[in-house]
Structures are given as structure tokens and as C-alpha cells.
Amino acid sequence: MTDEYGLLDTDAVEGVGDEWEDIDVTDTEADQIARDRDREFEQFEERIKDAEHFKVEQSVFDDATFGALYKLVEDDHIEAFGGPISTGKEANVYEAMGGDSEVAVKIFRVNASPFQQMREYLEGDPRFEGIGNDKKQTVLAWVRKEFANLQRAQEAGVRVPTPIAVERNVLVMELVGLVEDRARRLAEVSVENPETAYEVVREYMRRLHTAGLIHGDLSEYNMIIHDGELVIIDLGQAMTVHHPNARDLLERDCENVASFFSRQGLDVSSDDLFAFVAGDDARLER
Numbered sequence: 132m133t134d135e136y137g138l139l140d141t142d143a144v145e146g147v148g149d150e151w152e153d154i155d156v157t158d159t160e161a162d163q164i165a166r167d168r169d170r171e172f173e174q175f176e177e178r179i180k181d182a183e184h185f186k187v188e189q190s191v192f193d194d195a196t197f198g199a200l201y202k203l204v205e206d207d208h209i210e211a212f213g214g215p216i217s218t219g220k221e222a223n224v225y226e227a228m229g230g231d232s233e234v235a236v237k238i239f240r241v242n243a244s245p246f247q248q249m250r251e252y253l254e255g256d257p258r259f260e261g262i263g264n265d266k267k268q269t270v271l272a273w274v275r276k277e278f279a280n281l282q283r284a285q286e287a288g289v290r291v292p293t294p295i296a297v298e299r300n301v302l303v304m305e306l307v308g309l310v311e312d313r314a315r316r317l318a319e320v321s322v323e324n325p326e327t328a329y330e331v332v333r334e335y336m337r338r339l340h341t342a343g344l345i346h347g348d349l350s351e352y353n354m355i356i357h358d359g360e361l362v363i364i365d366l367g368q369a370m371t372v373h374h375p376n377a378r379d380l381l382e383r384d385c386e387n388v389a390s391f392f393s394r395q396g397l398d399v400s401s402d403d404l405f406a407f408v409a410g411d412d413a414r415l416e417r
């Protein structure tokens with residue numbers, strides 16, 4: 132089963148609607164923990180700051196981020212931190228021991244985030260109508276959005292990391308692969324059986340669309356493979372079909388995916404992929 136890519140069986144796609152829960156990002160418990168600074172929190176912060184893995188990056192985390200990590204430890208979502216898997220523009224991803232399995236901890240930077248870009252992605256998303264122009268609120272909403280998108284994608288039968296917890300600017304999710312046997316990006320592996328991989332990807336794109344979602348940054352860099360399973364990641368920017376640029380972004384996703392699989396020798400086109408994924412969805416008309 133190493134080249135089958137583990138397409139999820141599903142009958143759950145039906146019944147996933149296009150309505151959304153409200154997302155509230157007022158003063159978080161993590162902010163309160165960081166404000167109160169009780170002794171235990173201070174010791175926790177010291178300990179983490181001294182930890183070898185965090186040394187390089189500690190300067191990018193503010194006190195409230197440590198508050199969020201503290202809360203996640205208190206709530207048993209994280210037991211011990213491991214090293215970084217990735218340091219990106221807006222977030223770093225770390226391995227960690229979770230309550231009962233290994234987890235990936237994605238820590239978003241509140242200060243260095245491309246806030247204006249984020250705002251554009253939140254536009255037209257009915258879940259975020261209440262968010263004003265505040266930078267911190269925007270970034271926190273973004274993190275909750277990634278969490279909600281992962282949940283929604285999973286309900287729709289798309290293989291994504293199972294979301295576990297979200298606390299302020301920190302998202303905890305299932306670690307795909309193992310600490311000692313890390314999942315690879317599609318871009319990093321030589322794809323065996325690209326036909327099947329392509330069929331799995333386009334089916335997941337279609338399921339996402341059926342659930343009212345468009346990934347918006349889909350490419351071989353946001354798909355990971357482990358143990359014969361293909362997993363879609365990085366759903367922070369994923370938006371609903373109501374977004375004013377939904378069509379353009381879906382077209383771009385289709386171009387990226389078709390171009391990657393063309394390079395793997397398949398005869399595929401982004402137009403065919405778009406038609407397969409979205410059919411003639413009137414909501415995506417220009």
C-alpha cells in the first residue's frame with residue numbers, strides 16, 4: 132500500500148453545509164496568564180527559554196505566546212517540546228509530545244505576520260465579519276480559521292492533520308509521521324504512481340469544494356506524504372467559496388497542482404482539474 136496514497140473512504144461529504152460557527156477572539160486566557168505572571172508561569176517561561184530547541188527562536192515569541200504554551204501544557208495537550216520542523220514566514224512548526232501521541236505545534240508570529248495579506252484573505256468570509264482592523268485580532272482569527280478549516284476538511288473526508296487544540300496564536304494538531312521518521316513534502320519525494328496521487332489530490336480538492344472551501348495555497352509544498360498516505364496541510368488561508376477572489380485562487384491551486392503532475396509525466400490540464408473540482412458552481416462565476 133505504499134503507492135496508493137490512502138484515499139479516505141467517505142460518506143460524510145453529504146451533510147457538510149455552507150454555514151459557519153462564530154469565531155470570537157477577545158482577550159484570551161493566554162493573555163491573562165502572561166499578565167498575571169504567577170510563579171509557576173515564570174518558571175515555565177524560563178525553562179522553555181533555556182531549552183536547547185527553542186534557543187534560536189525564542190526572541191520571536193512574546194509573553195502571551197508563552198502563556199498560550201503554558202495553557203496547552205496545563206490542559207494536557209502538550210507534554211514536552213521537541214525541535215523545530217519548519218520555520219516559515221508567519222509561523223514556526225515544532226514537534227512535541229502530546230497527551231497520548233506526538234503532535235505538531237504551529238506557533239504564529241503576531242508581530243511579524245503579513246497582516247495586510249491576511250486581512251485580504253479574511254474578507255468575504257462570513258465567519259470573520261466582526262473582526263475590525265486590529266492586527267492581533269486578525270492574526271488570532273487566522274489561527275482559529277486554520278483550526279476550523281482543518282475540522283471542516285476532515286468532516287468532508289479530506290485527509291488533513293487532526294486538529295487538537297487552539298490557544299491564542301498556537302495551533303496543536305496531529306503530527307503526520309513520527310519525530311524520527313518525518314513526513315516529506317510531495318516536492319521532496321520522487322512520486323511513485325503519480326496517477327493515483329493525482330486522483331487522490333483532485334478528489335480531496337473536490338471534497339473541499341463540496342464543503343464550501345478552497346485551499347488557496349495548494350501545491351506540492353503543502354501536501355505531505357507518510358507511510359502511503361497523502362495529507363493536505365496549511366489551511367490557514369483556505370477560504371469559503373464566497374470570497375471575492377475564490378475563483379482566482381481555485382484557478383491558481385489547479386494550475387499549481389496540474390503543473391506539478393505534468394512534470395511527473397501526466398497529461399493533465401488545470402482547466403480539466405477546475406471542472407472536476409468545481410463543476411459549474413455558480414458561486415464562482417466572475
Ligand SMILES: Nc1ncnc2c1ncn2[C@@H]1O[C@H](COP(=O)(O)OP(=O)(O)O)[C@@H](O)[C@H]1O
Binds near residue numbers: 219220221223353
Ligand atoms: N501536522 C503536521 N505533521 C507533520 N509535519 C507538518 C505538520 N504541519 C506542518 N508540518 C511541516 O511544517 C511545514 C510548514 O507547515 P505549514 O503549515 O505549511 O506552514 P507555513 O505556513 O510555514 O507554510 C510543512 O511543510 C511540513 O513540513
Ligand SMILES: [Mg+2]
Binds near residue numbers: 352353365
Ligand atoms: Mg506551507
